[in-house]
Amino acid sequence: MWGKRHAMTREKFSRFLDYINRLREQKDQKEMQEGKAVIEDTDMPLKILAQALASASRALDLYEVFDCIAFAAYIKKDFDKMHGPGWQCVDSVVGTNFSCFFNHFKGTFIYFALETLNFLIFKGISSNSTSS
Helix, strand or coil: CHHHHHHHHHHHHHHHHHHHHHHHHHHHHHHCCCCCEEEEEECCCHHHHHHHHHHHHHHHHHCCCCCHHHHHHHHHHHHHHHHCCCEEEEEEECCCCCCCCCCECCCCCEEEEECCEEEEEEEECCCCCCCC
């Protein structure tokens, strides 16, 4: 009887550890920070994700915070240069609302906040293609 009870405890403990690891991964993905960046949602690989944060950080260094068009253009051109054409960038001041509906290639989407701005970066795909 003890052996069976012990095995159940080990199984529960294993599930508990799996649960804790999943929570850590979710937290790491959501709150990965470079400077003051907070990632809200992404499906990007870590390498491209880091490039997105670095590109946005460079844009903040180069342009005035109210020049949202310059931010978006800089990041779009940076990603087009690094990963080929088709990248899109939307930014807005934190606390303002915006809505969007789009299709994107799998592994190319990120939405994050950096300082006083929100950024949405993705590689667009036609609505006739398979999207994510």
